[in-house]
Amino acid sequence: MSSTIYAFANQKGGVGKTTTAVNLGAFLAWRGRRVLLIDLDPQGNASSSVGVDRFALPVSVYDVFMGETPLRAILAPSAIEHLVVAPSTPVLASAELELANTTEREFVLRRALYQVDYSVAPPLPSLRDEFDHILIDCPPSLGVLTVNALTAADFVIVPVQCEYLALEGLAQLMQTIALVRENLNHELTLFGLVMTMFDPRGRLAGQVIQEVRTHFPNEVFETLIPRNVRVAEAPSFGEPLVKYDIHSRGAEAYEKLTNEFLMREAKLAKRNWQFTDGTNLHDPSRVDEGAPAFGNEPSALSDSPSATGDSPFAIGGPPSTAESETL
Ligand SMILES: Nc1ncnc2c1ncn2[C@@H]1O[C@H](COP(=O)(O)OP(=O)(O)OP(=O)(O)O)[C@@H](O)[C@H]1O
Ligand SMILES: [Mg+2]
Numbered sequence: 001m002s003s004t005i006y007a008f009a010n011q012k013g014g015v016g017k018t019t020t021a022v023n024l025g026a027f028l029a030w031r032g033r034r035v036l037l038i039d040l041d042p043q044g045n046a047s048s049s050v051g052v053d054r055f056a057l058p059v060s061v062y063d064v065f066m067g068e069t070p071l072r073a074i075l076a077p078s079a080i081e082h083l084v085v086a087p088s089t090p091v092l093a094s095a096e097l098e099l100a101n102t103t104e105r106e107f108v109l110r111r112a113l114y115q116v117d118y119s120v121a122p123p124l125p126s127l128r129d130e131f132d133h134i135l136i137d138c139p140p141s142l143g144v145l146t147v148n149a150l151t152a153a154d155f156v157i158v159p160v161q162c163e164y165l166a167l168e169g170l171a172q173l174m175q176t177i178a179l180v181r182e183n184l185n186h187e188l189t190l191f192g193l194v195m196t197m198f199d200p201r202g203r204l205a206g207q208v209i210q211e212v213r214t215h216f217p218n219e220v221f222e223t224l225i226p227r228n229v230r231v232a233e234a235p236s237f238g239e240p241l242v243k244y245d246i247h248s249r250g251a252e253a254y255e256k257l258t259n260e261f262l263m264r265e266a267k268l269a270k271r272n273w274q275f276t277d278g279t280n281l282h283d284p285s286r287v288d289e290g291a292p293a294f295g296n297e298p299s300a301l302s303d304s305p306s307a308t309g310d311s312p313f314a315i316g317g318p319p320s321t322a323e324s325e326t327l
Contacts, residue, residue, distance in 0.1 A: 003036070003131040004265065005113065006191060007153035012169045013140035016159040016196030018045045019231060020257075021137040023250075026050070026240030027258035029083035033132040037078070038109070039088040040149055041139040047087035051079035051238035060089040064112050065099065065148075071112035071127055079239050084131075096143050105144055106184050109136075110152040142176050150180040155191035160212055162198045162205040162224070167212060190219055192264065194257065198224040221264075223257040226250065 008021040021037060029035040039046040039061060044054040054060070057076070063069035064086075071086060078085050099105040113134065117124035128134065136149040150156065156177055160166050174190075181188040193216055199205050213220050225231075231250035234241050241251035 003034075003128050003134045004155065005128070005134040005136065005153045006155050006157050007136045007138055007146075007149035008157050008159060009138040009146055009149065009173065010158050010160065010169070011140055011142045011146070011173060012161075015161040016194070016225065017140075018049060018137050019235075020157070020159045020194055020196065020225070020254075021135045022046055022049045022235075023231075023241050023254040024258055024261060025083055025133070025135045026080045026242045027255055028133050028261075029080045030242045031258075032082060034130065035083045036075070036086065036127060036131040036134045037083060038086040038134065038136045038149075040092075040109075040136055040145045041088060042090050042093035043139070044088045044090065044092075045235065046137040047076075047085055048238060049235040050083060050085055050240060052076050052085050052087045054087050054089050057087055057089060060087050060092065062089060062092040062095055065092070065095045065108050067108075070115065070117065071109075072117065072124070079243055083240075092145070096145065099144050106147050106151045109148040110185075113152055142172070147176075147180060147184070150177065150188055151184045153185070154187055155189050157191050158193045159196050160193050162195050162208050164204060164208070166208045167215065170215075192261075193220045194223075194225060195220060196225045197227040199227045221257060221260055223253060223260050225253045225257065228253075 008017045010017055018041070025035045025037045037046055037050065047054045057074075059069050059074045061074065064071050064074060074086055076085050076087055099108070113128045114126050116126050136153060138146045138149045158170070158173065160170070177188060177190060193212060195209050195212065198209070209220070209224070226249050228248060228250035230245045230248035231241065234244040234250075237244055241248060241254055245251055246255075
């Protein structure tokens with residue numbers, strides 16, 4: 001049974017990418033799912049948020065990107081059973097530069113996840129086959145690390161902060177997703193947007209959510225993540241909310257988000273993953289003729305192509321040559 005890979009991406013900083021990846025991952029693991037959390041941010045917040053002392057690590061994601069270590073060799077246990085981490089350290093910041101002139105630099109993570117280890121007998125399966133969910137926490141940029149995450153992923157989850165200018169940068173992110181889908185990973189699909197740090201006291205948050213829902217009518221998760229002090233405190237204790245304070249409002253919201261996530265995933269599995277030739281998305285025998293996995297659907301859940309056409313948020317459609325060259 002193969003895992004499903006999710007990239008948590010938004011080039012805007014501080015919107016809740018790490019908090020959402022960590023707490024969704026922890027709640028999935030708490031329910032017994034085997035979860036791999038990959039920290040692709042040199043800040044290493046995902047690693048430290050689940051109790052990994054990243055300054056004591058001999059190897060990290062950086063060594064994988066440099067081709068010096070298999071991904072399996074850097075995996076570390078976390079504060080939560082069933083949640084395993086591929087940690088990052090500040091040195092990962094130099095990977096962008098060091099990879100700049102290497103060929104196929106966008107595929108490093110994908111290869112690492114799909115690689116079967118034949119050096120031992122019997123061979124070790126790929127990491128993709130060892131977990132139920134693989135969650136990738138992206139840095140706040142659209143550089144080579146985020147592109148690696150998008151190239152490896154099946155789905156993108158976009159955390160959006162409930163604040164003024166929340167939509168800023170989303171058009172560019174959708175365009176990047178479209179470019180990756182077109183050029184590097186035909187299966188990549190928008191899974192959903194998570195509204196974070198919601199403060200019900202002001203009128204602004206409600207307006208922002210309304211505006212985001214107008215642009216993404218089918219993609220925004222119903223669950224709103226409230227601004228909650230326990231959410232902000234938990235990382236400094238190296239514990240996800242499920243362990244730090246499961247009764248907090250933040251934990252309740254992330255548990256609800258996990259339920260919605262699983263329902264959405266089950267709905268998709270039923271609806272999209274079976275192709276007319278009887279194969280599914282992860283079937284290696286499937287012949288990919290270059291067509292996007294979900295036809296012209298701009299996102300995993302939309303019933304109508306609402307985000308296509310003239311919208312600046314369209315993720316379908318061919319990129320211009322100039323745009324393709326930027327990848
Ligand atoms: N619901 C919340 N309530 C209170 N604080 C929150 C909440 N969600 C996130 N935070 C805090 O806001 C800050 C930014 O969150 P987070 O690190 O998850 O964002 P990010 O998008 O991963 O940031 P970066 O772009 O720097 O990687 C952190 O200090 C985090 O603890
Ligand atoms: Mg982060």
